[in-house]
Amino acid sequence: MFLGIDCGTQGTKAVLLDAATGRILGEGSASHDMISGANGRREQMAEQWIQALETATRQALAHADLPGSIIQGIGISGQQHGLVLLDSNGEVLRPAKLWCDTESTPENDELLDYLGGAKGSLERLGVAIAPGYTVSKLRWTQKYFPDIFARIAHILLPHDYLNYWLTGRCCTEFGDASGTGYFNVRSRQWDIDLLRYIDPTERLVSALPELIESHEPVGTLLAQVTKRLGLNENVIVSSGGGDNMMGAIGTGNSQEGLITMSLGTSGTVYAYSDSARVSPHASVATFCSSTGGWLPLICTMNLTNASGALRELLDIDLQTFNQLIEQAPVGAEGITILPFFNGERVPSLPNATASILGLTASNFTRANLCRAMVEGVIFGLRYGLDLLRDTGMHSQTIRLIGGGAKSPVWRQLVADIMDTPVISTRHTEAAALGSAIQAAWCWSHQHGSPEGLEALSKRCVQLDEATQTVPDTERANAYEVIYQRYRYQLSALHSETLDAL
Known part of the structure; x- marks a missing residue:
């Protein structure tokens, strides 16, 4: 039994998947608040994501009428590009700037000039950075919150942060890393020199999370999280990914x-x-x-x-x-x-x-x-x-x-x-479903009988023929x-x- 969590802009959704039959047994959800400004600011409190994850998980288990001890793995989907900054104690330094935040447009323009415009960015990174990407948010923080910038110990994306809260490990996978704007999608490596351009002191470079493969686990649950969520200590947390990447798996x-x-x-x-x-x-x-x-x-x-x-x-x-x-x-x-x-x-x-x-x-x-x-x-x-x-x-x-x-x-x-x-698809909240499928894929790799993702998808992703529209x-x-x-x-x-x- 696998739990899929999707931390989106408007709220968090949870699905409980029986990967053996492909059936969704329970669902839950909780809403998020937005901090907005006329200057394009769109931010959220990371603590609210944790509270929403707890609520959605409890609802999914209650809906299925199953105990938390039955969960074998958790997969996390998160809204892409968001910037979560932690200090050396693992505390969040300020509200997370989201994908839809355009306040850092001037900083994005500055970085695009450095890269040689959209064409230069495509040649170097494989993507043309946009205001929503994480990289301009780092430059914006440096410019307007230098005291906070000086305390950065970890740079995480929303799904990375939830994985960190669950396991205590700072890492990310290639899909979500692709949307940061300081990652080369061809070579699948961080662009260290771009981060050194923003801050030559190596602070940002040393704050990067470890890169892991998609089928690798982040780890198992921390003891305090196990108690808080009512799950067992053997639950593995898969790499997870951005909402679009998980949505792809879920379709x-x-x-x-x-x-x-x-x-x-x-x-x-x-x-x-x-x-x-x-x-x-x-x-x-x-x-x-x-x-x-x-x-x-x-x-x-x-x-x-x-x-x-x-x-x-x-x-x-x-x-x-x-x-x-x-x-x-x-x-x-x-x-x-x-x-x-x-x-x-x-x-x-x-x-x-x-x-x-x-x-x-x-x-x-x-x-x-x-x-x-x-x-x-x-x-x-x-x-x-x-x-x-x-x-x-x-x-x-x-x-x-x-x-x-x-x-x-x-x-x-x-x-x-x-x-x-x-x-x-029969289940339209595909990112949460995709997260659960990825968790099952990861679990099978860890237990010596790896099942192909296509076989899992064929069993768990169902099309709703009644919605066929020509x-x-x-x-x-x-x-x-x-x-x-x-x-x-x-x-x-x-x-x-x-x-x-």
């Missing part, structure tokens, strides 16, 4: 020929590759996977957070929101929304703000605004999918996960705009024209920034 995306699309707070599209196929497009991040390969990926900063903002403004629930989308015609009668409430990564517009274009007295309706908002966020994913396809990533079907994947309205919009059939030819053709309108308006407003990429 069976560990071999070429599949594309996964996540419709969560942010939007991601990714596909497995068995080689470091670095894209010439700066917006494509050729991360390592948490399975021994690579995971070319695009990430948009605005998805259900954007639609949620509109629902809050209109004071409507999710059901009403979806009904209004269906009432409006394709293209929302000429309204286009560029939903860059939090800047944007794909296309790369970190300083952009949201725009509503094409409003008239006749089309200014709630239904059109709701449809235009969802079209706008999905157009961003289409923009990214086109970049992946240009890099050679193809699939006959898109596997959908995340909250948006639960909605038939959203599924149809994705199918029509991508002109590709979509299907959801594009409507007429709507898909109409959306091709409307998508080009989106591209034109995007270029008209942000041509100077986009041309510089």
Whole structure:
């Protein structure tokens, strides 16, 4: 029996997986608070992640009506790029800056200049660093909190920190390390010289976590954690990984020929590759996977957070929101929304703000605004999918996960705009499931009878045939024209920034 934990932006989710049958026996969740600022600050208290992990674990065990002693292994998924700083006593030095934090954009620009722009960053690291990446957060901390910077003893990502809390060991694996901005995805090594550029004293270099392979365990639970969670002392903690890497495992995306699309707070599209196929497009991040390969990926900063903002403004629930989308015609009668409430990564517009274009007295309706908002966020994913396809990533079907994947309205919009059939996995919280599967994979390696990840995925990842959605030819053709309108308006407003990429 294996426990999968996903520490996301909005909350922590837990699943209890019987790896022998592939059945999920219990689930739990707990929410997180966000510390936000008008300057792009997005931070969270790491202690809250621990409290949420405890709550979600207890709920999952209660839901399954099983004792904690039955757990054999734990896998942790965490939101990528976040910066958790510890002192020499293992205490957290300040709130964790998150993936969606854009406060360090000036520091990212400074580091990009040092690397030779996006092209130089791609050549050196295999990725073009973006404001959300960890590296600019380090430079920002050095600039604005020098006293804290001087006390740094450990640099961890969110999933690394939870692994540290569970086991007392500071380490990371190649997938999540890929999103730091100081890691070479081709050679799978830290870029030590980049960290020395930020701080020649070697403080950052000495604070790096140990790199381990995806199938290796971090360790077993500390005695105090065993008591706190009600588990047994023999539980192993797998390497874990970033939420996208765990989501890939949780959708069976560990071999070429599949594309996964996540419709969560942010939007991601990714596909497995068995080689470091670095894209010439700066917006494509050729991360390592948490399975021994690579995971070319695009990430948009605005998805259900954007639609949620509109629902809050209109004071409507999710059901009403979806009904209004269906009432409006394709293209929302000429309204286009560029939903860059939090800047944007794909296309790369970190300083952009949201725009509503094409409003008239006749089309200014709630239904059109709701449809235009969802079209706008999905157009961003289409923009990214086109970049992946240009890099050679193809699939006959898109596997959908995340909250948006639960909605038939959203599924149809994705199918029509991508002109590709979509299907959801039966368990849409794929990162938590992927973490549990990885824990089972790790456990089998440790017990002398290693089971292949593909065999585990085949047994544990189930597609929900009821969600199979095919594009409507007429709507898909109409959306091709409307998508080009989106591209034109995007270029008209942000041509100077986009041309510089």
